[in-house]
Amino acid sequence: MPATYGFLSTYPPTQCGLATFNAALASHLNAAGSAGVVRLLARDNLSGGIDPNSAAPRVVHTWHVDNPGGWQAAADALNRFDVAVIQHEYGIYPGDAGAEVLPLLRALKVPSIVVLHTVLSHPDPLQRQVLENLADTADALVTMTDTARQRLISGYAVNPRKISVIPHGAGAHSNAPREDHDRPHLLTWGLLGPGKGIEWALRALARLSDLDPAPVYTVAGRTHPKVLEQFGDAYRDSLKALAASLGVTDAVRWEDRYLDEAELFRLIRSADVVVLPYDSTEQVTSGVLIEAVGAGVPVVATEFPHAVELLADGPGLLV
Numbered sequence: 001m002p003a004t005y006g007f008l009s010t011y012p013p014t015q016c017g018l019a020t021f022n023a024a025l026a027s028h029l030n031a032a033g034s035a036g037v038v039r040l041l042a043r044d045n046l047s048g049g050i051d052p053n054s055a056a057p058r059v060v061h062t063w064h065v066d067n068p069g070g071w072q073a074a075a076d077a078l079n080r081f082d083v084a085v086i087q088h089e090y091g092i093y094p095g096d097a098g099a100e101v102l103p104l105l106r107a108l109k110v111p112s113i114v115v116l117h118t119v120l121s122h123p124d125p126l127q128r129q130v131l132e133n134l135a136d137t138a139d140a141l142v143t144m145t146d147t148a149r150q151r152l153i154s155g156y157a158v159n160p161r162k163i164s165v166i167p168h169g170a171g172a173h174s175n176a177p178r179e180d181h182d183r184p185h186l187l188t189w190g191l192l193g194p195g196k197g198i199e200w201a202l203r204a205l206a207r208l209s210d211l212d213p214a215p216v217y218t219v220a221g222r223t224h225p226k227v228l229e230q231f232g233d234a235y236r237d238s239l240k241a242l243a244a245s246l247g248v249t250d251a252v253r254w255e256d257r258y259l260d261e262a263e264l265f266r267l268i269r270s271a272d273v274v275v276l277p278y279d280s281t282e283q284v285t286s287g288v289l290i291e292a293v294g295a296g297v298p299v300v301a302t303e304f305p306h307a308v309e310l311l312a313d314g315p316g317l318l319v
Contacts, residue, residue: 002034003082003083004034004035004036004081004082004083005026005029005034005035005036005081005082005083005084005085006035006036006037006038006060006077006078006079006080006081006083006084006085006110007022007025007026007035007036007037007038007058007084007085007086007087008037008038008040008063008074008078008084008085008086008087008104009021009022009037009038009039009040009086009087009092010022010039010040010041010087010092011023011037011039011040011058011059014039014040014041015191015222015225015258016191017190017191017287017288018087018089018092018117020261020287021087021117021168021287022037022087023037024169024171025085025169026058027058028169029085035058035081036058036059036060036077036080036081037058037059037060038059038060038061038062038063038074038077038078039059039061039062039063040063040065040092040093041062041063041064041065042064042065042066042092060077060080061073061074061077065092065093065094065100066094068094070094070100071100071101071103071104071107072103072104072107074104075103075104075107075108076107078104078108078110079107079108079109079110081110082110082111083110083111083112083113084108084110084111084112084113085112085113085115086101086105086112086113086114086115086138087115087117088101088114088115088116088117088118088131088134089117089118090118090120090127091226096126097124097126097127097129097130098130099126099130101130101134102130102133102134102137105134105137105138106137111139111140112137112138112139112140113138113139113140113141113142114134114135114138114140114141114142115142115144116131116141116142116143116148116152117144117285118282118283118284118285119131119143119148119151119152119155119156119284120282121151121155121281121282128156131156132156132157132158135152135156135158135159135162136158136159138162139162140162140164141158141162141163141164142163142164142165142166143163143164143165143166143284143285144165144166144167144168144284144285145165145167145168145284145285145305145306145309145310146165146309147284147305147306147308147309148165148284148285148305149163149165151284151305167290168285168286168287168290169290170290170291170293170294170295171261171265171291171294171295178269178270179266179269179270181270182213183213183214183215183216184211184213184215184216184272184273185215185216185217185218185270185271185272185273186201186205186215186216186217186218186271186272186273186274186275187217187218187220187267187268187270187271187273187274187275187297188201188217188218188219188220188274188275188276188277189218189219189220189221189255189259189264189267189268189288190220190221190288191221191222191223191224191225191258192219192221192222192223192224192227192235192236193223193224193226193227193235194227194235194279195278195279195280196277196278196279197277197278197279197302198219198239198277199238199239199242200277200302201217201275201277202217202239202242202243202246202248202252203242203246204275204277205217205246205248205251205252206246206247206248209247209248214251215251215272216251216252216253217248217251217252217253217275218252218253218255218267218271219239219252219253219254219255220255220259220264220267221255221256221257221258221259222256222257222258223235223236223256236254236256240252240254255267264291265295268291268292268295268297269295269297271292271297272297272298273297273298273299273300274288274292274297274298274299274300274316275299275300275301276288276289276292276299276300276301276302276304276307277300277301277302277319278301278302278304279302280304281303281304281305282304282305283304283305283306284305284306285306286304286306286307289301289306289307289310290310292316293310293311293315293316298315298316298317299311299315299316299317300316300317300319301316301317301318301319302318302319303318303319
């Protein structure tokens, strides 16, 4: 019989890249239907209209991370499978630096694979301790770039023999028809918040006004729930004010919503260039970058680690 897999992650209808990634992985890794998901659900997801009792496909248990001690029931649910696959990202687990994932991992009686979505080059002491304990307890570690693997080996006390590099997958939309349009179309998408660097793209757009026809720039994606909770839409409002001051308001389209898979595929295939002007130098994995390259759309990106690694062979330009 094929092995069964239990996944621990955020999960649709939660709207984030990690949830989308895990849903695709759960679906494709075990097409026979013997995979199950332990869903991480936070209070800010509930405020977005998610029913905590909804029977999302494959969900076998929901860990309400705002309630203390939920790791034990989550571990019990994962122990019903042959292998546990843990998605790790800072900010999705409760406790300081997400430390409550550690007792869950220690309570597992089945082999565990931890997929690391972020490997910080300069973690604070607690972030470092949590990740090193995570690596020590897990049976296997997965990074999606060699950059992340090298950062782990050089910067953390981990066993390098546990680490495998498995590149991030992309949706099967490279053969979808391209849309005809009169103006060059630039595109950035993803949850919006400070650090996305959209202001740099707007300033660049203003310098292209002599092109005929002038390009149009789409910024697609709702504001990140945690940003919205703390700061409202201040970042988006500041970008709109900047666009007005630069005289490019009419050249910018704002899609303030989370696009479903079909809508996103159509939007990506309508773009002539995907622009990823991120401020962060920490991003070792970018699903947006992978989807753009997988769709055959050229990319212009700042030098965040995944872009440096992936674009070196020519599918885009580094700025």
